[in-house]
Amino acid sequence: MAERLLDVEGLSVQFATEDGLVRAVDGVSFELERGQVLGIVGESGSGKSVTAMTIMGLTRGVNARFEGSVHYQGKDLLQISDTEMQDYRGNEIGMIFQDPMTSLNPVYRVGEQIVEAIQAHEDVDKRSARRRSVELLRQVGIPNPETRVDDFPHQFSGGMRQRAMIAMALSCNPAILIADEPTTALDVTIQAQIVELIGRLKDDFNSAVIMITHDLGVVADIADEILVMYAGRVVERASTRDLFYDPQMPYTWGLLGSIPRLDRPRPERLYSIEGAPPSLINMPKGCKFRPRCPHAFDKCMEEPRLEQRVEAAGHLDRCWLDVEYKRAHRDAMISGESTEAA
């Protein structure tokens, strides 16, 4: 077995707000091994970004409450002090944010920003930090890095800025790279380049990757395992193949059916999950997906636990429906031909 890097157990994050307690993340558990790519998929507000930011120690604040543990190589990142956390953030765990347009500082040169990141963690002089920056920019595929290192962010295109962000996240050789919607703001062609780059760099740097996205298509050919999140919970967890070929949660079916697919005949209508995700302050009783689920029945008033209900080991879900019933009825939602429940 490969080296275990991260062990998240029963992680819950709550924020006290004027309107009430926001249960952003509720009982999330997963493990990450060196060399592994974990995909976290869900809609806006499903808690996927809060999970990632909590691992990075970015949700610490007076109004935040945590439960559970986040063990990185044996150390619980939730228990250490803010100063200690700084040694992990960037050094051991790097993060790429969604919007490359706003996550670089527009008044500093790209190179200066990478140099700053390197010098914040390592005791090196400016010269060698700069040399490292050029090398990093080359590794992420920026042409003429020797001159481009002195450009300002506005002189870079969207794809190049995202590459620069990746270079910065990799500057201290982190063991874990968290990519939060790294391709959402980009063109499909650039998207393909960035996904390929992340996969390649993972091998070059011998690290692990957590890839967060709302689009299952993006993680299909890069992730080893996928967590589907809904209303702060993991509702399905499986190896990538099991998730795509034997999905157990109606929510996962809905996500799959929402994608206009090139590899299948065009359906008359796409499946669309009716309604909106529940408010995290006032959650529905029982299964959180029940109000939007076309297959909901009486038992769904009681919340199902995340457990294994199919043959494949490690394939967990939160759905009361009978496995055989699901296998017989899910295609209508996945292929989007009809929106009615059978």
Next chain:
Amino acid sequence: MSTNGAGAPLIELRHIKKYFPINKGVLQREVARVHAVDDVSLAVREGETVGLVGESGCGKSTLGRTIVRLLEPTDGQILFRGQQIEELGPRRLRPLRREMQMVFQDPYASLNPRKRVGSIIGDPLKIHSIGDKSQRKATVEQLLEAVGLSPEHYNRFPHEFSGGQRQRIGIARALALRPKLIIADEPVSALDVSIQSQMLNLLEDLQNEFQLTYVFIAHDLGVVRHVSDRIAVMYLGKIVELSPAEELYERPIMPYTEALLSAVPIPDPDLARKRERIVLEGDVPSPINPPSGCRFHPRCRYATQVCKEIEPPLTDYGNGHLAACHHPLNVDAATLAAATVSRQTPRSAGEEAKPRDTSGSSDPVRGDAGSS
């Protein structure tokens, strides 16, 4: 999806060019020009949906804005129902504005945060003096319902809505004047996939309900295929391929289309791992100084000497499938021999440079791309 083929053109573009000057120095002398749209001809028939695809900077948004005359074309003609409109003054253009509306990409930036939903959607009616106050309110409430919101939202502000709901408000505003033509500029790119599918279904329903003609601008070929009857692929200001929607996916002719198709993620792990991705190196070249000959040649894997020297004409391969390439894909010898240079070809293209050889067949969606 609506009637394919029949119908007179609602809007027709003839050799449209849009250049933006770059001025420098104290005298603001023009030193260069951005060739954003460079000789595009396209006809959109009534009731049809034409998809406009390409990467950032290919000129698709500029073209969309030029159609509704938010931008003035540098050269060329725009015909709306046969009437030339590119030179009309603001007053004569005004009645036409009712017929053409836009839906914008960013639902956060395209709604005035200080106005209530009622006036965002109702102001177009006020500007064109349609109905009295209470009639306008009734119309706005109907529109809110048509786009899947509730009439109670009338007095709310944009910040009270999610991204998907805001996009619905933007669509309702575009529909207020009962236009014939809607230019939708990346209407779903900023949304989650689940919301995206709601929006695509909504646009389809509205098309049937209000008999709309769409020009649908997007960079994602998966989304475009779902809504379009015909698709125009743009690269650096030019249309490089124009085809009935399904045919574009079954047999792309232009290598750029092949590359775009192979970049679309496929939610099927085995297929995704099996198929060969044609990753286009680098970004789109600068439209200030576009490459000579075929503008795609520096990134094309089939490029030869002729591609650097002569601009390929837009060639008609039958069934309304046009492409501009010296080495077309998925074309057999008979089709190649029967192909003729289209009337829509840019004037700068080498008329005589009809392609002579093919680059073999390719299926960039299901794998085995480019066996030559």
